[in-house]
Amino acid sequence: MTSAEIGVFGGSGFYAFLDDPEEVTVDTPYGTPSAPITIGTIGERRVAFLPRHGKDHEFPPHLVPYRANVWAMKELGVARLFGPSAAGSLRRDIAPKTFVVSDQAIDFTKSRAYTFFDGPVTTHVSFADPYCRELRASLVASASDLGIEHRDGGTMVVIEGPRFSTRAESRMFAQIGGDVIGMTQFPEVTLAREAELCFANVALVTDYDVGVDSIAPVSHQEVLKVFGENIAALRDLLFAAIPGVPLTRGCTCGQALAGSS
Numbered sequence: 001m002t003s004a005e006i007g008v009f010g011g012s013g014f015y016a017f018l019d020d021p022e023e024v025t026v027d028t029p030y031g032t033p034s035a036p037i038t039i040g041t042i043g044e045r046r047v048a049f050l051p052r053h054g055k056d057h058e059f060p061p062h063l064v065p066y067r068a069n070v071w072a073m074k075e076l077g078v079a080r081l082f083g084p085s086a087a088g089s090l091r092r093d094i095a096p097k098t099f100v101v102s103d104q105a106i107d108f109t110k111s112r113a114y115t116f117f118d119g120p121v122t123t124h125v126s127f128a129d130p131y132c133r134e135l136r137a138s139l140v141a142s143a144s145d146l147g148i149e150h151r152d153g154g155t156m157v158v159i160e161g162p163r164f165s166t167r168a169e170s171r172m173f174a175q176i177g178g179d180v181i182g183m184t185q186f187p188e189v190t191l192a193r194e195a196e197l198c199f200a201n202v203a204l205v206t207d208y209d210v211g212v213d214s215i216a217p218v219s220h221q222e223v224l225k226v227f228g229e230n231i232a233a234l235r236d237l238l239f240a241a242i243p244g245v246p247l248t249r250g251c252t253c254g255q256a257l258a259g260s261s
Contacts, residue, residue, distance in 0.1 A: 003077035004039050004048035006242055007197075009069065009188070010084055018042065018049070026075050030067035030113075034059055037072060043243035048076050052083075052184060061161040061183035067113055070191040079254070080135055080198040080245055083188055084234055086227045087156065087180040087203035088164075090173055092212055097230055099237065100154040100180050100203040101139045105130050107186040108173075109160045114187040116194050123194065123260040130189050134251045135200030135241075142240035143202075148233055154179035156203060158186040164218065170211025181209050198253040204234055 002024050018040025025036045035055045039048045050069055053059045073081060087100065094100065117123045136152075143150040157173045159165060161183035165173070173181055180203045192199035206226040207218040 002039050004046040005077060005079055006045055006245060007048045007050065007073040007076070007078035007081045008084070008238060009050055009052040009081070010238070018047070024076070026072035028068045028071040028075065030071055031065055033068045033072040034065055037076065039076070042239055045242055045245070047242060048073060048078055052188070062109070062111060064184065066187050066191055067116065070188065070195055070197070071116070074195045074197060078197065079249065080132070081192050082135065082139075082200055082202070082238060082241075083185065083192075084202045084204065084238065085182045085184050086206050086223055087182040088207050088209035088218065088223075089205045090157065090170065090178045090181055090209050090212060092208070094151065094154070094179060094205055095149075096205050096207055096226055097149065098205045099143055099148055099150040099234070100156075100205060101136050101143070101150060101152055102156040102180070102185075102201040102203055103129070103131055103136060103153040104155040105185055105189060105201075106155060106157045106173075106176065106178060109158055109186045111160065112187050114190055116191060121261065123257060125193050125256050125260045127190065127193060130193065131200050132198035132251050132253050134246060134249065135198050138241040138244045139200060139202050139237065142237055142244060146233075146236060146240060148237055151179075154203070156185050156201060157181045159183055165210060167211050170209045172211075173209075174211060180205060193253070193256050196254050196256045198249065198251060202234070202237065204230055
């Protein structure tokens with residue numbers, strides 16, 4: 001089977017620019033991934049791209065086959081995963097079009113399959129720091145080099161969706177320490193840790209969330225518009241960060257299961 005070392009959950013806006021792309025299908029114990037996976041080359045690195053919402057955005061955030069997606073990446077040999085996502089800002093000083101390289105996350109999802117270990121084998125992985133420091137460092141360095149407006153660190157609040165927050169919920173999320181808000185990081189990042197994969201998120205801020213200073217409610221169309229306007233910058237960031245990822249992992253992500261059961 002064709003293999004890759006780095007994976008990205010992102011759509012055709014990314015992999016249309018790969019060198020020598022090849023589409024592969026992967027069967028998993030958790031069903032079919034969101035779409036066939038496209039593998040190609042960035043620099044000298046083999047990279048696998050998978051649109052988490054499907055080729056036609058047919059999977060809402062609460063129904064994305066997260067376990068199949070992460071399992072398929074590992075099956076292809078991927079050891080590092082980038083999970084870029086759209087996000088709303090919970091703070092006035094984080095303006096739309098800012099890239100936030102998250103270092104923490106808070107899970108408010110409700111109904112998703114969260115683990116690969118449903119028994120009889122079980123684990124309790126350490127999750128104090130959900131995002132890989134090496135992948136984060138590559139993203140931050142590349143954003144600085146490219147002159148992209150970004151923040152090094154931020155807490156991503158993840159809600160169930162597909163609806164947006166109420167004003168009261170939005171204010172609460174900010175009060176408990178959230179910086180940005182989205183719908184797709186959980187259980188993606190948790191599953192990556194259980195699979196001993198490095199994982200990093202860069203959140204592209206598309207709007208202010210509704211609890212920020214009585215901001216008017218945002219529409220899905222407005223979110224897509226801003227995301228689309230900045231997809232090229234996000235692609236440039238990933239294409240710059242991926243070649244800078246160390247060839248050998250110096251983090252502890254690859255030993256996440258040690259002592260966990």
